[in-house]
Amino acid sequence: xxxxxxxxxxxxxxxxxxxxxxxxxxxxxxxxxxxxxxxxxxxxxxxxxxxxxxxxxxxxxxxxxxxxxxxxxxxxxxxxxxxxxxxxxxxxxxxxxxxxxxxxxxxxxxxxxxxxxxxxxxxxxxxxxxxxxxxxxxxxxxxxxxxxxxxxxxxxxxxxxxxxxxxxxxxxxxxxxxxxxxxxxxxxxxxxxxxxxxxxxxxxxxxxxxxxxxxxxxxxxxxxxxxxxxxxxxxxxxxxxxxxxxxxxxxxxxxxxxxxxxxxxxxxxxxxxxxxxxxxxxxxxxxxxxxxxxxxxxxxxxxxxxxxxxxxxxxxxxxxxxxx
Amino acid sequence: xxxxxxxxxxxxxxxxxxxxxxxxxxxxxxxxxxxxxxxxxxxxxxxxxxxxxxxxxxxxxxxxxxxxxxxxxxxxxxxxxxxxxxxxxxxxxxxxxxxxxxxxxxxxxxxxxxxxxxxxxxxxxxxxxxxxxxxxxxxxxxxx
Numbered sequence: 021x022x023x024x025x026x027x028x029x030x031x032x033x034x035x036x037x038x039x040x041x042x043x044x045x046x047x048x049x050x051x052x053x054x055x056x057x058x059x060x061x062x063x064x065x066x067x068x069x070x071x072x073x074x075x076x077x078x079x080x081x082x083x084x085x086x087x088x089x090x091x092x093x094x095x096x097x098x099x100x101x102x103x104x105x106x107x108x109x110x111x112x113x114x115x116x117x118x119x120x121x122x123x124x125x126x127x128x129x130x131x132x133x134x135x136x137x138x139x140x141x142x143x144x145x146x147x148x149x150x151x152x153x154x155x156x157x158x159x160x161x162x163x164x165x166x167x168x169x170x171x172x173x174x175x176x177x178x179x180x181x182x183x184x185x186x187x188x189x190x191x192x193x194x195x196x197x198x199x200x201x202x203x204x205x206x207x208x209x210x211x212x213x214x215x216x217x218x219x220x221x222x223x224x225x226x227x228x229x230x231x232x233x234x235x236x237x238x239x240x241x242x243x244x245x246x247x248x249x250x251x252x253x254x255x256x257x258x259x260x261x262x263x264x265x266x267x268x269x270x271x272x273x274x275x276x277x278x279x280x281x282x283x284x285x286x287x288x289x290x291x292x293x294x295x296x297x298x299x300x301x302x303x304x305x306x307x308x309x310x311x312x313x314x315x316x317x318x319x320x321x322x323x324x325x326x327x328x329x330x331x332x333x334x335x336x337x338x339x340x341x342x343x344x
Numbered sequence: 345x346x347x348x349x350x351x352x353x354x355x356x357x358x359x360x361x362x363x364x365x366x367x368x369x370x371x372x373x374x375x376x377x378x379x380x381x382x383x384x385x386x387x388x389x390x391x392x393x394x395x396x397x398x399x400x401x402x403x404x405x406x407x408x409x410x411x412x413x414x415x416x417x418x419x420x421x422x423x424x425x426x427x428x429x430x431x432x433x434x435x436x437x438x439x440x441x442x443x444x445x446x447x448x449x450x451x452x453x454x455x456x457x458x459x460x461x462x463x464x465x466x467x468x469x470x471x472x473x474x475x476x477x478x479x480x481x482x483x484x485x486x487x488x
Binding site for chain 2: 097
């Protein structure tokens with residue numbers, strides 16, 4: 021999408037913000053014991069208040085209750101979801117995304133509050149509003165937007181019983197089908213690192229890395245070096261540039277060691293450092309070949325462009341022997 | 345299981361819940377999808393899941409919520425009252441994985457009698473499947 025198309029698309033999707041998904045709707049079934057029992061079985065719920073009438077009577081609950089986490093289940097559409105789900109406002113919004121290439125969908129967060137326990141016989145009504153749509157985000161799954169909906173749950177007396185905020189990511193999947201079909205056996209593929217997006221302003225840098233070189237951008241007008249790549253010189257505003265190849269001699273300017281969260285494709289603990297290169301610019305890279313406990317600011321390091329997974333070439337830095 | 349409910353006065357910040365290993369099977373994924381009435385194809389049809397870029401069917405978010413909920417209420421006991429579940433999803437859960445649930449008491453609130461438990465569900469292949477906080481209210485002053 022060019023910027024104008026993006027603008028038009030964003031106007032279309034933002035028109036959905038604040039709209040209700042439909043009028044309040046009653047769940048297909050009242051809260052009932054068979055559905056509770058089935059849920060408790062699958063989830064491994066051991067509490068007798070879900071399945072054992074006699075014991076439940078003697079608790080403060082006074083009888084069977086539904087597991088609170090089951091709240092959303094009382095609002096689900098059921099079997100039609102597998103074939104031709106109802107076209108509500110939310111689905112129309114997703115369709116606008118689909119038509120523009122944002123075909124991926126992923127639930128990312130739920131935040132659910134429970135105001136009272138539900139008991140067999142309770143009738144749950146749900147009412148969903150499209151609360152917000154984020155700016156365009158670059159995520160691990162691809163470029164996309166987060167859509168947040170808020171659902172209010174009420175009972176047969178109009179009293180609130182719960183509230184759920186649900187966030188989904190609608191995104192452009194990156195070559196997903198091809199990867200899936202390449203899985204010959206049934207074992208899940210070992211995840212690779214997230215591929216760096218290669219655009220007009222930085223593609224050349226990654227192409228050089230693929231050939232084992234680290235280039236540093238240099239302003240043609242004032243010779244100032246800059247990294248990471250960008251279109252304009254920060255010193256003299258010239259857009260004319262060339263590049264020099266780094267020797268990858270450097271020194272650790274600062275660093276951090278990541279333990280958590282463990283993003284697939286990396287080894288942990290993972291040392292991420294800002295390296296001062298001999299040429300005078302800095303670069304963010306991993307420091308490897310050393311116990312992360314031993315890494316120190318000021319340590320001399322030497323970089324090597326290496327293949328870090330099946331499709332990624334990256335400079336990694338090793339301690340220089342005796343170079344402390 | 346014990347049918348005793350944990351008393352508020354016996355819980356302290358830093359307490360940990362016994363870890364629970366959940367083998368992720370097709371049965372659990374499909375069973376959870378149906379128990380939550382979520383018939384979205386990617387949760388029961390491998391080909392549909394593959395079209396979406398994953399090698400197999402994957403767990404739906406309602407089941408993740410259900411497992412997080414049951415992990416805490418099994419520990420808290422029948423008289424506890426779940427107030428809130430905040431859940432953030434990470435990597436999908438696929439058949440053949442094993443997810444380990446761990447939990448730690450992060451905060452207690454004397455006034456409301458509630459306890460915040462941070463729960464982590466990590467699978468052995470792709471790492472963090474879910475993390476979140478469950479708030480439960482516990483009775484005060486019952487026999488310990």
